[in-house]
Amino acid sequence: MASSPTVLMRLVASAYAVAEKSAxxxxxxxxxxxxxxxxxxxxxxxxxxxxxxxxxxxCASLSKSFPKLTIIGEEDLPAEPVDDDLIExxxxxxxxQKSCPDQYTSLKEEELVVWVDPLDGTKEYTEGLLDHVTVxxxxxxxxxxxxxxxxxxxxxxxMGAGAVLGRTLWGVLGLGAFGFQLQEVPDGKRIITxxxxxxxxxxxxxxxxMDPHDVIKVGGAGNKIIQLVEGKASAYVFASxxxxxWDTCAPEAILHAVGGKLxxxxxxxxxxxxxxxxxxxxxxxxxxxxxxxxxxxxxxxxLQALPSD
Ligand code: AMP
Ligand code: MG
Ligand code: MG
Numbered sequence: 001m002a003s004s005p006t007v008l009m010r011l012v013a014s015a016y017a018v019a020e021k022s023a024x025x026x027x028x029x030x031x032x033x034x035x036x037x038x039x040x041x042x043x044x045x046x047x048x049x050x051x052x053x054x055x056x057x058x059c060a061s062l063s064k065s066f067p068k069l070t071i072i073g074e075e076d077l078p079a080e081p082v083d084d085d086l087i088e089x090x091x092x093x094x095x096x097q098k099s100c101p102d103q104y105t106s107l108k109e110e111e112l113v114v115w116v117d118p119l120d121g122t123k124e125y126t127e128g129l130l131d132h133v134t135v136x137x138x139x140x141x142x143x144x145x146x147x148x149x150x151x152x153x154x155x156x157x158x159m160g161a162g163a164v165l166g167r168t169l170w171g172v173l174g175l176g177a178f179g180f181q182l183q184e185v186p187d188g189k190r191i192i193t194x195x196x197x198x199x200x201x202x203x204x205x206x207x208x209x210m211d212p213h214d215v216i217k218v219g220g221a222g223n224k225i226i227q228l229v230e231g232k233a234s235a236y237v238f239a240s241x242x243x244x245x246w247d248t249c250a251p252e253a254i255l256h257a258v259g260g261k262l263x264x265x266x267x268x269x270x271x272x273x274x275x276x277x278x279x280x281x282x283x284x285x286x287x288x289x290x291x292x293x294x295x296x297x298x299x300x301x302x303l304q305a306l307p308s309d
Contacts, residue, residue: 006104006107007066007109009096009100010065011066012172014088014091015062015139015149016168018062019058019135020166022153025054035050035125035126044123047075050119050125055074055118056086057086057118060082060086061087065089066112100172101175104174113140114137114138115140115249117244119134119135124218130153131155131157133153134220135150136150136251137149137250138245140272140273143271143272143273144271145256146253148257149168150222150225151167152222153166169226177254183231184231184289185234190211191213192237193218193224193232193235194217195238196219199217202240202305205299206265207237209302210237210294210297221236221243221248221284229255229260237284240283242279248284252270260289261291262285263286263295264285264306265306266295267295277309285298
């Protein structure tokens with residue numbers, strides 16, 4: 001008889017299901033036309049009704065099924081009861097049938113930290129750049145991002161009626177990543193993906209120092225990691241403060257599950273323990289291959305301006 005699923009695989013299966021519910025919320029709020037936008041630290045740091053509802057949905061759903069988890073969400077919301085219709089108690093059955101990697105079979109709920117970005121690419125969401133938007137749920141153990149779910153609610157939205165709208169990507173270290181076709185940029189081609197709405201002089205100087213053949217400016221950390229694993233970009237370069245642990249945990253886990261790498265601009269790993277600083281203050285450098293090349297090109301002034309913790 002097959003053994004029952006481990007805590008980790010049950011958690012990933014639940015995260016997958018609640019990410020799909022989140023995508024419904026993200027679409028519904030958009031179609032309602034009532035985004036109810038709040039500026040957090042400024043005009044480039046927004047929160048919409050969708051960010052708020054999705055965070056409530058994910059946090060309440062996961063803590064109901066896994067009461068001992070530590071869950072850290074991006075949005076600062078008042079502690080109040082969550083409507084029943086925001087709770088998802090389903091689990092993705094295909095994930096429950098996969099084997100848990102040996103090193104994670106005995107993990108306990110209380111040892112796991114979940115990082116939630118309810119809507120990554122909010123600025124782009126408010127501007128109608130809908131395929132930049134993702135929902136991110138990352139799972140960390142002993143400071144390492146070990147599993148992640150990325151939902152892209154508007155995947156295929158320009159394909160017209162008949163195309164299935166939205167998709168979910170997920171991965172676990174030691175098991176692999178699913179929900180997309182892994183592809184690489186053709187050999188030797190340097191295509192850099194970077195921010196479109198949070199740029200500054202350091203960001204552009206680091207991108208130019210990579211000697212790129214092409215630069216793509218898109219919103220969202222989740223979206224940029226999808227570009228890496230689908231062969232649309234060879235490196236994600238963001239030489240600035242601004243990106244937080246909830247932006248990178250799920251994307252890092254999926255990227256690492258297929259052999260890629262996400263570090264700060266010095267090549268140091270970020271940690272995802274419950275008590276870490278939220279800001280990724282030494283920038284983000286992510287690649288599927290050739291991480292060392294990109295690291296070797298980071299200018300000295302960038303390294304000095306963005307020290308590792
Ligand atoms: P971007 O590539 O600009 O879409 O940024 C990726 C993630 O980091 C998004 O969640 C942004 O909101 C966040 N981020 C990056 N820079 C900043 C900033 N200067 N202020 C607030 N959030 C930022
Ligand atoms: Mg984000
Ligand atoms: Mg967000």
